[in-house]
Amino acid sequence: xxxxxxxxxxxxxxxxxSEAGGTTLLYIDRHLVHEVTSAQAFDGLRLAGRSPWRVDxxxxxxxxxxxxxxxxxxxxxxxxxxxxxxxDKNCAEFGIIEFDMADVRQGIVHxxxxxxxxxxxxxxxxxxxxxxxxxxxxxxxxxxxxTSEVEHVLATQCxxxxxxxxxxxxxxxETPMGITAKDIVLAIIxxxxxxxxxxxxxxxxxxxxxxxxxxxxMTVCNMSIEAGARAGLIGVDQTTVEYVRGRPFAPKGKLWxxxxxxxxxxxxxxxxxxxxxxxxxxxTIKPQVTWGTSPQMVAPIDGRIPDPGAEADPIKREWxxxxxxxxxxxxxxxxxxxxxxxVFIGSCTNGRIEDLRAAADxxxxxxxxxxxxxxxxxxxxxxxxxxAEDEGLDQVFKKAGFEWREPGCSMCLGMNADQLGPGExxxxxxxxxxxxxxxxxxxxxxxxxxxxxxAAIAGHFVDVREWH
Amino acid sequence: xxxxxxxxxxxxxxxxxxxxTDAIIPKQFLRSIHxxxxxxxxxxxxxxxxxxxxxxxxxxxxxxxxxxxxNKRYQGASILLARENFGCGSSREHAVWALEEYGFRVIxxxxxxxxxxxxxxxxxxxxxxxxxxxxxxxxxxxxxxxxYSLTVDLAxxxxxxxxxxxxxxxxxxxxxxxxxxxxDDIGLTLQHAADIMAYEKxxxxxxxxxxxx
Ligand code: SF4
Numbered sequence: 001x002x003x004x005x006x007x008x009x010x011x012x013x014x015x016x017x018s019e020a021g022g023t024t025l026l027y028i029d030r031h032l033v034h035e036v037t038s039a040q041a042f043d044g045l046r047l048a049g050r051s052p053w054r055v056d057x058x059x060x061x062x063x064x065x066x067x068x069x070x071x072x073x074x075x076x077x078x079x080x081x082x083x084x085x086x087x088d089k090n091c092a093e094f095g096i097i098e099f100d101m102a103d104v105r106q107g108i109v110h111x112x113x114x115x116x117x118x119x120x121x122x123x124x125x126x127x128x129x130x131x132x133x134x135x136x137x138x139x140x141x142x143x144x145x146x147t148s149e150v151e152h153v154l155a156t157q158c159x160x161x162x163x164x165x166x167x168x169x170x171x172x173x174e175t176p177m178g179i180t181a182k183d184i185v186l187a188i189i190x191x192x193x194x195x196x197x198x199x200x201x202x203x204x205x206x207x208x209x210x211x212x213x214x215x216x217x218m219t220v221c222n223m224s225i226e227a228g229a230r231a232g233l234i235g236v237d238q239t240t241v242e243y244v245r246g247r248p249f250a251p252k253g254k255l256w257x258x259x260x261x262x263x264x265x266x267x268x269x270x271x272x273x274x275x276x277x278x279x280x281x282x283x284t285i286k287p288q289v290t291w292g293t294s295p296q297m298v299a300p301i302d303g304r305i306p307d308p309g310a311e312a313d314p315i316k317r318e319w320x321x322x323x324x325x326x327x328x329x330x331x332x333x334x335x336x337x338x339x340x341x342x343v344f345i346g347s348c349t350n351g352r353i354e355d356l357r358a359a360a361d362x363x364x365x366x367x368x369x370x371x372x373x374x375x376x377x378x379x380x381x382x383x384x385x386x387x388a389e390d391e392g393l394d395q396v397f398k399k400a401g402f403e404w405r406e407p408g409c410s411m412c413l414g415m416n417a418d419q420l421g422p423g424e425x426x427x428x429x430x431x432x433x434x435x436x437x438x439x440x441x442x443x444x445x446x447x448x449x450x451x452x453x454x455a456a457i458a459g460h461f462v463d464v465r466e467w468h
Numbered sequence: 469x470x471x472x473x474x475x476x477x478x479x480x481x482x483x484x485x486x487x488x489t490d491a492i493i494p495k496q497f498l499r500s501i502h503x504x505x506x507x508x509x510x511x512x513x514x515x516x517x518x519x520x521x522x523x524x525x526x527x528x529x530x531x532x533x534x535x536x537x538x539n540k541r542y543q544g545a546s547i548l549l550a551r552e553n554f555g556c557g558s559s560r561e562h563a564v565w566a567l568e569e570y571g572f573r574v575i576x577x578x579x580x581x582x583x584x585x586x587x588x589x590x591x592x593x594x595x596x597x598x599x600x601x602x603x604x605x606x607x608x609x610x611x612x613x614x615x616y617s618l619t620v621d622l623a624x625x626x627x628x629x630x631x632x633x634x635x636x637x638x639x640x641x642x643x644x645x646x647x648x649x650x651x652d653d654i655g656l657t658l659q660h661a662a663d664i665m666a667y668e669k670x671x672x673x674x675x676x677x678x679x680x681x
Contacts, residue, residue, distance in 0.1 A: 013675075016667045017660055023642040025660060027667055029678050037560065039501035050654070053664070056680065065499060079499040079522050086501045123678065130559040130583060144583055146561035148590035148653070156657045158664060162640065164582075194486060195553040198582060228556065230582050251677035259677040294486055315551055319485050415495045434490040434557060436513050 003269025005166045006233050007201045010141040010266070014124050016158055026161045029123040030140075031153050033060035033096065034109045035087040036415070037128030041151035042090040052094050053157040059118050059249075060091050060098040063108045064415045068378050068405035071101055080416065094154075107381020107407040110134040110348035114218065115383055117247025121236045121263040126153055131348050131431065133224040137217035138244070139236035139266040141201070144225065164230070165275040167200035168268075171208040173282040178465035180358065181216030182350060182429070182448035184208060184280075185223040186288035190298040192278055197229030200276065203268060204234050208282035214243040215354035222349045223431050226295040235267030289335050289461055290433050290446040292323035297433075299335055301451070301463045307331035326435055327443050328423070336461050338445065342426040343368075343375040343456040344438070345402075345449055347412035350429035351380025353387050355449040360393040362453035362467060368401035369459030376403040376418070378410040402456070414439045427455040470592040471650035475573050476619040477546030480537055481610050487550055488557035489584060493566040496521055506562055507569030511537065537570075541614050547574040549606055555584025555595075564591045574620050576627070578603050589643045592650065594622060596637050622648055 004012070016025040038060070045051070052058070065080040075081040084101065091098035099105045105112060110131050113119040119135040125142035126132060128150040135142035149159055169188055189196070202224050209220065217234050224232025234240075241260055244250050251259045286300035297320070299305070308320035308331065324331065329338070345351075345359050356379065368375045377397050379385035385407055388394055394404045411418040412430035420426050420442025429452050433444040447455065454464040497509045499522060508526040515537060517530040531538045537545070548567070554577040555563060564587045567575065573593060578600040580588075588595040598606075609629065610616045619628040622644060628634045646653065657664075672679050 017663045019642065021641045023640070025657060025663070027664070027671070036498050040503045040561075043501075043503070048654070077499075083499050083501055120677070122675070128559060128561075130557065144559040146559055146564070146583060146587035146590060148561060148587065152654050152657065155654045156661075156664065157668075158657055160642070160653060160657065194556055195579060195581070198553070198579065225557075228553070228581065249680075251680070255677040259675075262675065294488075315485050318483075322484070413490075413495050415499065432488075432490070432557060434488045436494055437490050440494070440513055440519050 002273045003271040005268040005272040005274060006139060006203055006235055006266060007141065007166055008272070010122060010124065011163055013122070022162050024161050024163065025158045026124065027158055028126050028153050029057060030113070030118060030125040031058040032109050032113050032125065032127035032132070033058055033150070034064060034127070034129060035062045035083045036064045037147050038090065038150055039083065039086045040147050041154060042094070044151040045154055050155045052096070052154045055095045057157060058096045058154070059113070060087060060096050061106055061109050061112055062087050062101055064409045064413065066101055066408040067416055068408050068410045068418055071406055104382040104386060107384065108348045108351060108409055110222065111351055111380035111384065114138065114214070115247070115381055117244055117250030120244060120250065120259070121240055121266050126159065130225045131222050133230065133232045134218050134222040134348055136221040136224065136231055136233040137214060138240055139233060139263070141231055141233065143230040165200045167197060167202050167229070167276040167278070168274040169202055169204050169278050169280065170206040171204065171280045171282050172206040173208060175208045175211065175282040175285065178287065178450070178468050179285050180448040180450060181212050181219035183285055183288045184282065185220045186290065186295065186298050186446065187285045188280060189223065189227045189295045190288070191280060192227055194226060194294050194296045195228040197224065197227040200229050202227065202229045202232040204232060206282070209234060210237065213354060214239060215352045218352065219349055223295065226431055236263045287448065287451050287464055289451065291327065291329060291335065292320065293326055293433055293435050294323065295431065295433060295446060297323055301335055301461060303335055305329050305331050305333040336463070339371060339425070339460045340427050340455055341371070341373050341424040342420060343372060343452050344378070344411040344426055344428040344430065345376070345452050346378030346380065346410055347430035348380065349431040350449045351378060351384065353384050355429065356384070356388045356393050359449040359453035360396045362450050362464060363400045363402070363457065364396050366400055366457045368456050371459045372456055374403065375401060375456040376405055376411065378405045379407045381407050400457070411438055413437060427452045427461070469590070469650045469652065472573065472592055472594055472622055472647045474619065474621045475546070476617055477573065478542065478544055478615065478617045479547040479549050479610055480542040480545035481607055482536060482548060482550045483607060485551035486553045486556055489555060489560050489563040490557055492555070492563040493560065494520065498560055498562050503565060504569060506566035510566040510570045511535070544571070546571050547576065547618055547620070548572045549603065549610065550575065550577045551603070552578045552600065554580050556581040559583045561587045561590070564588050564593055568593050576603065589647060590653065592647065594620065594647065596620065596627065598627065598635055598637055602635055
C-alpha cells in the first residue's frame with residue numbers, strides 16, 4: 001500500500017463520519033472569526049435557537065474594518081463601526097475570546113493565530129476568509145469558508161466536506177540571494193495559473209521550502225488560494241516546532257512533550273502518491289512583479305509586459321487585453337519602467353516582523369522618491385508593531401518618509417479609509433491585484449516587501465538584487 | 469433554503485473568464501451585517517458609472533450602458549453564463565447573496581472556484597458546469613437569439629435549449645439531494661451529534677492538547 005500524504009493524514013484524523021460518495025463530516029479544531037463574515041452566522045444561530053458547540057475552539061478579532069490611524073476616538077465610519085460592534089457583542093453574548101481593537105494582540109486574523117500559538121500542527125483550522133490557507137505553513141489543514149459554513153462550524157464544530165486531490169509543488173534547489181518567499185509563490189502561480197490548484201490541496205516541498213522561516217512559509221501558503229487551492233500545506237520540522245514553542249495558546253509541560261512527539265509524523269510519507277506534481281527550480285526564480293489584474297499575470301523584474309496579440313487562445317487574449325487596458329500599460333514596457341504613486345507594505349501575506357525587517361534593510365538611510373504620494377507600513381498585528389518598534393524599524397521607515405500605522409488589513413482591500421484613488425498605481429505586498437481591489441480604478445502590482453521598499457525609494461520598480 | 473427542482477429562465481452572458489468575487493460584490497458593501505440588500509450592488513463597478521457606497525440610492529445612479537446586465541434584452545435574466553474560473557478570490561458569501569437577490573438561480577461556467585461553488589449550494593443557487601465548447605456555443609446562440617432561455621432540470625441533470633438540444637451535467641449526489649429538498653445542513657449534521665461527541669471523546673485521549681479546557 002502506498003504511503004499517505006500529509007493531507008491524507010490530517011484528513012483521516014478528523015473524519016467524524018463518512019457517507020457513500022465521499023461526503024464527510026470533518027471535525028474542526030480551531031475556528032478563527034472576524035467581523036466581516038460572522039455577523040450573519042451569529043444571527044442564524046440566534047434565529048434557530050442554537051448555541052455554539054464548543055466556544056473554546058473559537059478565537060475572534062476585528063481586522064478588516066479597523067482604522068490604521070489614531071484609534072482612541074473609535075471608528076468614524078458608522079457602517080464599519082456597526083460591524084465591529086456586532087462582533088464585540090456576539091463574542092460577549094456567546095463567550096468567545098476576542099482581541100478587541102484596543103488589545104495589543106489585535107491584528108490580522110492570519111497573523112495573530114500563529115503568533116498566539118492558536119494554530120497548531122495537525123489541526124484543522126477554518127475561518128470565513130479565503131487566506132486561511134496561511135495556517136497550512138504549520139502542517140495544519142486550513143481553509144477558508146463562507147458565512148453559512150461559519151454558522152455550521154459554530155453550531156456543530158464540523159463541516160460537510162469532500163476530500164480534494166493531492167498536489168505537490170516541489171521547489172527544489174537553492175534560492176538565490178535576494179529572492180524571498182513572495183517571489184517563490186508568485187513564480188508558482190505564474191506557472192500553474194490562478195485555477196491551477198482548483199480542487200486540490202497543495203503541499204509545498206523541496207529544499208527551497210524547507211529553507212524558509214515560518215514567516216516565509218506562511219507567505220507561500222497564504223497565496224495557495226491565488227493558485228485556486230483552498231488549502232496549502234508544509235510538513236512539520238524543527239523550524240515549525242521552534243516557532244510554536246512557548247506561545248500563549250501552545251501546549252505546555254507534559255502536553256507539549258506529547259504534542260511534539262505526535263507532530264513528528266506530520267509530513268508526507270516517502271512513498272506517498274500525489275495526483276499531480278509540479279517541479280520548480282528555485283535557482284531560476286527572479287524577483288517577481290505582477291503586471292495585470294490576476295496574480296498569475298506576473299513577470300520577473302527584468303521582463304517586459306507581454307503582448308496579448310501573441311496569445312493564440314481568444315479567451316486568454318481578451319482577458320489580457322482587458323487587464324492591460326485597466327492597468328494602462330502598453331505591451332513591451334519594461335517592468336522597471338513602471339512608475340508608482342503609492343507603496344503599501346503589510347497584509348496577511350507580508351505583514352510579519354521578518355517582512356518589516358526585510359523592507360527596513362532596503363530603506364535604511366534612504367528617502368522615498370518625490371513622485372510617491374504615500375508610502376505606508378501597516379504591521380500585521382499589535383505585537384508585530386511593538387516588536388518592530390523595539391528594534392527601531394519604525395524610525396527607519398519614518399525617517400525615509402513612510403507612514404507607520406496601526407495594525408489591520410488596511411489597503412490590502414481598502415475596506416477602511418486606506419484606499420487607492422482612480423488611476424493610482426501601487427506597489428503592494430498583499431495578495432490580490434484584482435480590478436478595484438485596493439480602490440475603484442486603482443492599479444495594484446504585487447511584490448515582495450524588499451521590492452516594494454526599493455520601489456518606494458526609486459519611484460519605480462527596480463531589481464532589489466542590485467541593492468544587496 | 470429554497471428548493472431547486474426545475475428552472476426555466478432568460479440567460480445573461482458575461483463573456484469574461486476569471487470573474488472574481490471583488491467584481492461580483494465590491495468590498496465596501498461587505499460592511500453590512502445583514503444577509504440581504506446586496507442585489508442592487510451586484511457587479512457594482514461594472515454596472516454603474518459612479519462609485520457605489522452603502523446607503524447610496526442606487527436608483528439615482530448613472531448606469532454603464534456598455535455593461536451587459538444593463539442591456540434591455542437581458543432584463544429579468546435568472547441564468548448567468550460565464551467563462552472559466554468564475555467566482556475566484558475571496559470567500560465572501562455576499563457574492564452569492566448578491567447574485568441570488570438580483571434574481572440568478574443558475575450560474576453556468578466551464579469551472580468555478582471552490583469556495584464560491586460551495587457557497588452557491590448553501591443558498592439554493594445551482595452552480596452548473598458544462599464543458600468549454602458547449603458554453604462557447606451557448607454564447608454564440610445567445611448573441612444571435614434575443615430572449616434566449618434555458619431549462620435546467622436538476623433531478624435529470626440536464627440543460628435544454630430552446631431548440632430542444634440537451635446537455636447533461638454532473639453534480640455531487642449529496643449536494644443535489646440538499647438542493648432538491650431545500651435542506652438545512654446544520655439540521656442534518658446535528659442528527660449526528662452522538663457521532664461528534666464520540667469523536668471528541670476519542671480525540672481527547674489521542675490529542676489532549678487540542679482540548680485545553
Ligand atoms: S490582509 Fe488582506 S487578504 Fe489578508 S485577511 Fe486582510 S483583507 Fe484578507
